[in-house]
Amino acid sequence: xxxxxxxxxxxxxxxxxxxxxxYKSVLIAVDRFVxxxxxxxxGDHGTIHSKTLHHEPIVFERSEDHLVVSDVHAAxxxxxxxxxxxxxxxxxxxxxxxxxxxxxxxxxxLADDSGQKYxxxxxxxxxxxxxxxxxEYYETDLSNLYIYKLAVIANLKLQSxxxxxxxxxxxYTGWLAYSxxxxxxxxxxxxDTSVNEVLKKNWPGxxxxxxxxxxxxxxxxxxxxxxxxSHHLVSEVKRLKSDPTxxxxxxEQSHACVEQLIHAFKTNHIxxxxxxxxxxxxxxxxxxxxxxxxxxxxxxxxxxxVAEKYHGAAxxxxxxxxxxxxxxxxxxxxxxxxxxxxxxxxxxxxxxNVYHGQ
Numbered sequence: 593x594x595x596x597x598x599x600x601x602x603x604x605x606x607x608x609x610x611x612x613x614x615y616k617s618v619l620i621a622v623d624r625f626v627x628x629x630x631x632x633x634x635g636d637h638g639t640i641h642s643k644t645l646h647h648e649p650i651v652f653e654r655s656e657d658h659l660v661v662s663d664v665h666a667a668x669x670x671x672x673x674x675x676x677x678x679x680x681x682x683x684x685x686x687x688x689x690x691x692x693x694x695x696x697x698x699x700x701x702l703a704d705d706s707g708q709k710y711x712x713x714x715x716x717x718x719x720x721x722x723x724x725x726x727x728e729y730y731e732t733d734l735s736n737l738y739i740y741k742l743a744v745i746a747n748l749k750l751q752s753x754x755x756x757x758x759x760x761x762x763x764y765t766g767w768l769a770y771s772x773x774x775x776x777x778x779x780x781x782x783x784d785t786s787v788n789e790v791l792k793k794n795w796p797g798x799x800x801x802x803x804x805x806x807x808x809x810x811x812x813x814x815x816x817x818x819x820x821x822s823h824h825l826v827s828e829v830k831r832l833k834s835d836p837t838x839x840x841x842x843x844e845q846s847h848a849c850v851e852q853l854i855h856a857f858k859t860n861h862i863x864x865x866x867x868x869x870x871x872x873x874x875x876x877x878x879x880x881x882x883x884x885x886x887x888x889x890x891x892x893x894x895x896x897x898v899a900e901k902y903h904g905a906a907x908x909x910x911x912x913x914x915x916x917x918x919x920x921x922x923x924x925x926x927x928x929x930x931x932x933x934x935x936x937x938x939x940x941x942x943x944x945n946v947y948h949g950q
Contacts, residue, residue, distance in 0.1 A: 594728045597625040598720035599947040600702045600712025601761045602813060603910045604918060605853050605872045608829050608879060609846035610755040613774045613797030616850045618857075619757050620811060621765040623947040624710070626700045626717035628725035633693035640677075643699040644707075645669050654691065657682055671750060672715050673698060676722035679746040679787060684730060686788035694729060696722070710815055710942065711915030713758030719743040720762040736763050740800070741791050745782060748775070753826050760800050765949040767803040769854050805946070806860045812904065812919040812927065813942040814934050816891045825911040828885045838882055845875045866905035866920050873907035880912070887912035891939065895919075898933045902926035916942070 599621040603610075606617025633639065640661075641649035650666045652659045652674070659674050661667040667674060673696070681691055698721065702714040723742050727734045734742070740763045744756045755772040773795040781790045832839045849872045856864030873888075873896065880887040888896070892908050899906035899919035903926060906919040917939075921927060931941040 593629060593631045594725055595627065595629050596721055596724040596728060597627045598717040598724060598762045599765060600624045600626075600710070600714065600717055601758045602712065602811075602916060602918060603757070604767075604811070604920075605869060605907070606846055606850040607876065607908075607910055607912070608826065609843050609850075610757055610770065610772060611753065611826060611830070612772070612843060614771050614799075615843055615847050616769055616771045616799060616854065617755070617757055618803065618850060618853055619761040619768050619770060621761045621768075621947040622712060622813070622944040624702050624712055624944055626698065626702060626714065626721045628721035629697040629699075630694050630725040630729045633695050636693060638693045639695045640670055640673055641695070641697045642670055642673065643697065644703075649695065649697075654681075657685075672718045672746070673722055675746045675749050676719045676743065677726065679742055679749070680723055680726045680730075682787040683742060683791070684732075686786040687732075689730065689732075692730070696725065698722070708817070711910060713762065716743070716747070716754075716756070716758035717762050719746050720759060737800070738791050739763050741795070742787070744773075744778070745787065745790065748779060748782065751823070753823055753830075764800060764802055765947050767805050767857070767946065769799065769801040769803055769850075771797060771799040773798040801854075803854065803857045806857065806862045806865060808923040809862045809865065810921050810923045810927070811946065812899070812921060812930060813909075813944055814895045814899075814917050814919070814939040815942050816889065816895070816915060816917075816939060818889070818891070818915070825885055825887065825913050829879060829883045832879070832883055835882075842875065842879055842882075845878075846872070849875055862920070862922055869905040869907055869918075869920050876908065876912070885913065889913060891937075892917050894937045895934060895939045898937065898939075899930050901933075902930050904930060 604618040609615040610617035639649035757770045853868035895917040896906035904919035904921045
């Protein structure tokens with residue numbers, strides 16, 4: 593039996609701008625996971641079992657490039673799992689390898705006990721865990737870049753707005769600088785060539801760079817308890833493209849801020865990191881004002897203001913509109929006070945750690 597895991601993620605800086613090719617962001621992997629277990633099937637079919645959806649294992653068969661699942665409702669709920677398998681099997685076929693029957697089980701702890709998601713990129717972690725499990729099962733020995741690309745291809749078949757930064761950090765783990773690829777170019781390649789050929793090509797705009805955090809720096813994570821709709825928020829912000837002066841200015845400000853943030857990482861400069869986190873918050877607040885979508889909700893504002901009161905540098909994480917905010921502090925510097933005041937204001941500290949791989 594093969595057992596793999598893929599971590600969740602949080603954005604530290606560069607949100608929204610990262611949806612445009614070439615504009616960098618910084619993310620972390622956190623030690624909460626989607627796990628995938630895979631083993632040979634005894635019969636002439638395979639099964640998929642999602643523990644988080646409380647399904648009994650569902651049977652799948654193959655029809656050309658697709659999986660056929662008898663339970664239509666379950667198939668829709670398991671669409672990320674199914675699409676990841678289909679894309680991986682296209683890769684297997686393009687390498688003239690034989691397909692096998694297997695039983696795949698998926699589990700997750702990217703939500704609280706009631707099932708409420710923290711906003712840690714569960715869809716991305718599902719895609720990555722499935723691709724990683726199949727990679728080990730078929731002994732294809734894929735690089736991190738190929739695992740990332742296969743998960744992205746599956747994601748593009750399901751949605752187009754994602755920057756796929758959550759996929760990248762789920763594969764590479766730790767701290768990551770990331771900029772997305774030219775989506776139209778990649779989509780065209782998927783249509784025109786085999787999966788194998790798409791993997792081999794350089795994707796325009798793509799940048800994946802592991803980072804080393806400054807010594808004695810810590811990330812605190814606060815959760816508002818209210819979910820955000822990333823897809824809705826990102827699509828609303830994209831409307832600002834119709835004002836190229838504002839949108840172009842936003843992109844350039846975000847780009848300059850994130851580049852300086854990355855430099856602060858590379859020069860082991862915590863105060864430089866904190867300065868750029870505060871600057872990135874201002875850039876996103878300007879975007880928030882222009883888009884009128886409430887990226888920094890009142891509860892997220894409280895989260896940030898409490899952290900700043902105790903000398904932490906804080907901002908929303910990801911799309912905002914709910915979910916999480918982050919704070920950068922020197923290790924153990926006022927951490928207890930921040931957590932205590934967050935709790936008083938109905939912000940739950942998530943005492944997760946940055947996950948640096950197995």
